[in-house]
Amino acid sequence: MTRKVPGPADPRDEILEHLQGMRAFAMSLTRNSAAADDLVQDTIVKAWKNFGSFQQGTNMRAWLFTILRNTFYSAKRKSNREVEDVDGVFAATLSVKPSHDGRLAMKDFEKAFALLPLEQREALILIGASELTYEEAAETCGVAIGTIKSRVNRGRAKLVELLDMSNDEPMELTDNATVAVITAGLSVRKNIA
Amino acid sequence: MDNSNRRSRLERQIDENLRKVYHNEEEDAPVPDRFLDLLAQLKEQDIAGDTENDA
Numbered sequence: 001m002t003r004k005v006p007g008p009a010d011p012r013d014e015i016l017e018h019l020q021g022m023r024a025f026a027m028s029l030t031r032n033s034a035a036a037d038d039l040v041q042d043t044i045v046k047a048w049k050n051f052g053s054f055q056q057g058t059n060m061r062a063w064l065f066t067i068l069r070n071t072f073y074s075a076k077r078k079s080n081r082e083v084e085d086v087d088g089v090f091a092a093t094l095s096v097k098p099s100h101d102g103r104l105a106m107k108d109f110e111k112a113f114a115l116l117p118l119e120q121r122e123a124l125i126l127i128g129a130s131e132l133t134y135e136e137a138a139e140t141c142g143v144a145i146g147t148i149k150s151r152v153n154r155g156r157a158k159l160v161e162l163l164d165m166s167n168d169e170p171m172e173l174t175d176n177a178t179v180a181v182i183t184a185g186l187s188v189r190k191n192i193a
Numbered sequence: 194m195d196n197s198n199r200r201s202r203l204e205r206q207i208d209e210n211l212r213k214v215y216h217n218e219e220e221d222a223p224v225p226d227r228f229l230d231l232l233a234q235l236k237e238q239d240i241a242g243d244t245e246n247d248a
Contacts, residue, residue: 010236015232016224016228016229016232019224019228037225040228041228041231044231044232044235045231045235048232048235109210113211124207124208124211128207128208128211128212129211129212131212153204156203156204156207156208157204159207160203160204
């Protein structure tokens with residue numbers, strides 16, 4: 001079967017380059033692989049149909065993330081099924097036990113990250129993983145730059161607290177296999193009960 | 194090492210771990226067919242629309 005992929009002259013082809021980044025961001029929001037891919041699909045359709053609103057020369061990743069985020073929150077408002085934990089009250093009631101050897105196990109990191117409030121997760125993903133600037137992340141989330149910085153700082157601080165990293169041992173992901181496991185885990189993990 | 198330095202180092206490591214997790218996913222995971230199909234479908238719809246407009 002011959003697959004038709006958009007030709008190289010079409011500026012919309014760049015969407016493909018950001019697809020996996022969109023999936024990662026969607027995963028951080030939905031914490032469900034099926035929902036994340038549905039969200040990415042909706043985002044692609046909207047981006048394609050509204051491509052005229054994209055300003056050439058600006059960061060397409062940030063533009064796509066904005067559409068994705070707006071789509072997510074719009075659907076969330078409609079369904080209103082997920083209980084917000086903006087203040088981290090739920091997260092504050094839980095803790096993650098550190099690994100015996102002081103190294104950060106991927107499972108620990110995954111659990112701790114999932115406990116963060118949604119707004120902190122998305123800020124950390126946008127800045128820490130997707131390498132958007134603070135300005136781009138702020139525009140994506142529709143908040144002030146200072147707000148993004150605050151969310152990132154609070155998210156990092158909360159992770160340090162949750163992981164109880166009170167010693168000087170290095171914290172690092174153990175190996176590629178473990179990375180693969182947690183990446184897959186991010187795909188299926190639901191809210192920690 | 195004082196607490197602020199240690200905290201700063203840990204926070205940097207958190208960012209590195211986040212990048213490692215998501216970089217890994219971006220590098221290794223193939224693009225699912227559903228998205229390639231969707232993009233091809235959207236392109237075809239555009240072409241069909243242009244053809245209708247030209248007619």
